Amino acid sequence: MLINGLIRLALEIMFTPISDEVLLLTQLGIWASKNINPYMAWILAWIAIFIAFLWFYIVGRFFRQVPLIEKWMTKKWLQKAEKLLDRFGVCAIMLAFFIPGVRHPIHYMAGILKFPVNKYLLANLIASSLYTGIWTFIVYKFNQKIGIKLILFWLHQHVFIVLILLTILILGLIFYKVKKNKGK
Template sequence: MEFVQEMIAQYGYLALYCLLALGIIGLPIPDEVLMTFVGYLASMGILRYTAAVVVSLLGSMSGMILSYELGRKIGKPLVWKFGKWIWLTPKRLEKAEGWFNRYGMWAVSFGYFIPGIRHLTCYLSGVSGMKRTTYWLFASIGAVVWCVLFITIGYFIGVQFV
């Protein structure tokens, strides 16, 4: 977390954008802690609340779109080749795709709130062939709620200490 604090202190909104995009793709960045910290910084006047929300939204959506496209372009061949190592057989993949085609759009929206799942839903959306417009709509809804919620929590925590 110290690294994250230093990055934001030195590079501001650019660091926030990059850290969120990379965190959504799957790098081990504590996204919820980062967002709460950003809200705290906004309460201290170091960052502007609205700008922090917009940049966070753009960063998280960039990561989600990149993960989706990776899943769409290289997902199935990668799963077919290495899926056996994680007990993902073609039959299980077909079953997962069926479930994902029925409920995946909601998993994308609510997956933001479950660390680990957030990263998989993006990738699996692409692998399952979910339509881009559907994916972007539900990913956007989840991103807006997630960003606003955690930044606001951090903001009000910061207000309590000022």
Template sequence: MDIAKELIAQYGYFAIYGMLALGVIGLPVPDEILMTFVGYLTSTSVLNFKLAVLVSFLGAITGMMGSFFLGRKLGKPLLTSHGKWIKLTPARLAMAERWFERYGPWTIVIGYYIPGIRHLTCYFSGISGMGKRQYFLYAGVGSLSWCIVFNLIGYYIGVIT
């Protein structure tokens, strides 16, 4: 987290955008802690709340779209050829695809609040062949609500301390 603090201190909103975009793709960035810290910075007037939410949303949605397209282009062939290493047989993959086609849109919205699941839903949306517009709608709702909630948590932590 010290690196995140340094990056935000030096690059401000650009650092928030970049860290969230890379974190959603799957790099080890503590997204929830980052968002709470950004919210805290808005309570101390270091950052503007509305701009912080907007930049956070744009970073998150950029990462989600990147993951979606990676899943669409590389996901199925990669899982088909190397899935055996993680005990993912073609039958299990087909079962996961059917489940995701049925519940996928809401999984994207709800899964955004669960670390690890957030990353998988993005990739599985692409793998399952979900439409870009549908994905963008549900991913947008999930990421915007997530950004607002965690920025508010950080903001109120800053207000009460």
């Protein structure tokens, strides 16, 4: 059961467009609701996140070998990006874990720009540890104070109300954006 969750989490992060936080929090919530030891949940989540982001780096390295991309890589601005990555790469990779929208591209770019593997592995190992550790702590504290089973039970009993509220929220945001754009 734990290994299935680990594999599912890694595959979901690698191959679905859903936010990493949503996927990680869902899996941690499942483990917390089943009273899995928080340290075990953290280690499993850490492994899954580490593997998933290593995958992005490897994909970037693969695409570096594609002839069209190799030709594209000779551009002056990409050489500047390589220099910046050499200088700030470890910090950038570590910080990217905590900035949605930048998290995946920085790992792809590290691979494409041939960031050294040993530096990448160190940055990924440390940052994925902190990232999963913080989320694991939050989920398990939430489970202690409120109880994830209670929330899941409530959502199951009131799924129609939740869907209506989400629909109203989404329609409200769409209406606001349309109204704002018409005003310009």
